[in-house]
Amino acid sequence: MCGIVGIAGTRDCAGQILDALRRLEYRGYDSAGIATLVSGQIDRRRAIGKLSALDLVIKDRPLPGHTGIGHTRWATHGKPSEANAHPHATSKVAVVHNGIIENYRELKAELIAKGHHFESETDTEVCAHLVTAYMDDGLSAESAAKKAIRRLHGAYALAMIFRGEEGLLIGARMGSPLAVGYGDKEAYLGSDAFALAPFTNRVSYLDDGDVVVIRGNAVTIYDSADRPANREVKITAASAGLVDKGGHSHYMAKEIHEQPEVIAHTLAYYIDPAKPAVRERDVKLAKAFAEATSLTVSACGTAFYAGMIGKYWFEKLARLPVEIDVASELRYRDPVYPKGGMALFISQSGETADTLAALRDAKAHGQTTIAVVNVPESSIAREADIVLPTFAGPEIGVASTKAFTCQLAALAPLAIAAGKARGFVDEAAEKKLCAALLEAPRHIVEFLKQEPKLRQIAQGVAKARDVLYLGRGANYPLALEGALKLKEISYIHAEGYAAGEMKHGPIALIDENVPVIVIAPHDALYEKTVSNMQEVMARGGKVLLISDKTGLDAAGAQVWKAVEVPAADPFITPLLYAVPVQLLAYYAAVAKGTDVDQPRNLAKSVTVE
Structure with missing residues (x-):
């Protein structure tokens, strides 16, 4: 989760940008940089490592200028280096960027053919050159930026x-958050309101597809159709806490x-998008997979369901036998760990007591x-x-x-790597699967446009006492996860089942009062x-079908409600279909008035058995 800050100010702004970037350090980064206008020309300073390194560079070579942008980068395209650090610039434009530009390879080839020369390995530099190309054609800065932005595919925030x-700042959002701050004589851009808290408490949040044009303290926001858009200006209390709610009612x-943003960052760590x-980050890991006799997977709660989905992926792609159990049970049943086995443990916090104890037990039995x-x-x-x-x-x-979907975003490339190491995934299959994964953030951005529909459907679900979730294959664990989400925050009794198991008992529960998702x-x-x-x-059940367009068309009009998810490679559907079940649970809880972020009896990290 890289950080963006921009200032159209009335005084030298590099120090302000540096301070604002410090407020974004919680997002993680490995390099940083700032660019400003100095006598109308673009000048910049960049450094690898922490912001203290950038601070030293600026102290050694001061960076004046009233208009500027800054960035903390987590390496995605290209290793951490000064050349790959943001801002990226030509003689005409400097750009900072969060997210992934999916079609950067095609755009880069097009620009190279026109004579453009690239200095970095990043996808971001393509944005700077594309804007420059349009300015070279005679377009104004604003028109060139808008035209370039409309050609980008992926999930991104730009400044x-x-x-x-x-005094001119232009920003854009598609999937990655970007906030606009309103001052008396200045205006600002930031990844969240927390970064902007020292400057202003008046903030609006861009919608997907928005482009914002800032000229001094004048702010104009345009929607995806290039029409002026009114985005609500909110008074924030971001300075009071570590992380603000980003214009949403709840952290959830x-x-x-x-x-879309955090999945993109996780995928970029494991997948080289250029290929x-x-x-190949860990030779030891590849060797272990090649020689492994089995894989034991263990976790608790939502992380356990991520592991269940991983089981389908590992067995299908790597033909590796997988045993899976909840961490609170695994070591107490005295499992048989085979010689040469591997054991995988999943945890958001890394402090889950049962998972830690299970890991120690597996190590004691000689597992990698x-x-x-x-x-x-x-x-x-x-x-x-x-x-x-x-x-x-x-x-x-x-x-x-987001921790759950990022776990999936790590497990999926790991399964591909295991399949490759074991000789079951060839180069063509690897490319196909990796390309599909890199499309996931964009598909999620597209699906989130249906949020109002999920809000409306959740009104009906919130009235139920019991809800059933059904799925098959890798979507069976997702049914379990959907039921868990609903239970956790709305306090509605819900159960997830493998769809084929309905006729073996649970179908007795079906009547017109039980929604079946x-x-x-x-x-x-x-x-x-x-x-x-x-x-x-056939037994009077109310079915909410979550599928793609082909699936919804084939099902017909008999279903109670239908939710369309973008069509995608079946390999990545667990990542995409997690979002509707999350939104459904969230809006059911909102409708019931429960404490969404801190549901009763639950803690974020379970550090005792």
Whole structure:
């Protein structure tokens, strides 16, 4: 989760930008930089490492200027280096960027053919050159920026400054958050209101597809159709806390909406988008997978369901036998750990007591231990043989959302790597699977446009006493996760089942008062799942079908409600279909008036058995 700050000010702004970037350090980064306009020309300072390194560079070579942008970067395209650090610039424009530009390779080839020369390995530099190309064609800075932005595919937030355009800042959002701050004589851009708190408490948040043009303290926001848009200006209290709610009513809602960005960062850590292929980060890991006789997966709660989905991926792609159990049970049943086995443990906090104890037990039985964690300094990370980080950033809401999808975003490339190491995934399959994963953030951005529909459907679900979730294959664990989310925050009794198990007992519960939520992308298991759904409807059950357009069309009009998810490779559907079940639980809880972020009896990190 990189950080963006921009200032169209009335005094030298580099120091202000540096201070604001410090407020974004919680998001994680490995390099930083600032660019300003000095006598109308773009000048910049960049450094690898912490902001203290950038501070030293600026003290050694001061950076004046009233208009500027700053950035803390977490390496995605290209390793941490000064050349890859933001801002990226040409003689005419400087750009900072969060997210991933999916079509950067095609754009880069087009620009190279026109004579543009690139200095970095990043996707971001393409933005600077594309804007420059349009300015070279005679377009104004504003028109060139808008035209370039409309050509970008992916999930991103952007901020730009331009040679000779004092006081001009242009920003854009598609999937990654970007806030606008309103001052008396200045205006600002920031990744969140917390970064802008020292300057102003008046903030608005861009919607997906928005472009904002700041000229001094004058702010104009344009929607995706380039029409002036009114975005509500809110009075924030961001200075009082570590992380603000980003214009949302609850942290959980903010964290749901952060998923395109944090999934993109997690995927970029594991996948080289230029090939695309899994990055070979750990020779020891590849060797362990090649020689492994089995894989034991263990976790608690939502992380356990991520592990269940991982089980499908590892067995399908790597033909690796997988045993999975909740961490609170695993070591007490005295499991048989085979010689040469591996054990994978998943935890958001890295401090979950049961998971930590299970890891220690597996190590004592000679297993190679792997930790998938969101906190790399945690106990589980320190004790595991191999650590695989996720990049969800701080998750404040007790009900896990972005941590769950980031766990999936780490497990999926790991399964591909295992398949590659074991000789079951060739180069063509690797490219296909990695390309599909890199499209996930964009698909989630597209789906989030349906949020009002989920809010309306949740009104009906909130009235139920009991709710059933059905899924098959890798979507069965997602049914379990959907039921858990609903239970956690709305206090509605819910259960998840493998769809084929309905006729073995649970179908006795079906009547017109029990909503049945069916997760059924149009894949190889679709017909089987819909057959089970028809059995439910034949007994008066109210079915909410979550599928893609092909699946919804095939199901017909008999369903109670339908939610359309973008069509995608079946491999990535668990990442996409997690979002509707999260939103459904969230809005059901809002409708019931429960404490969404801190549900009763629950804690964010369970550090005792």
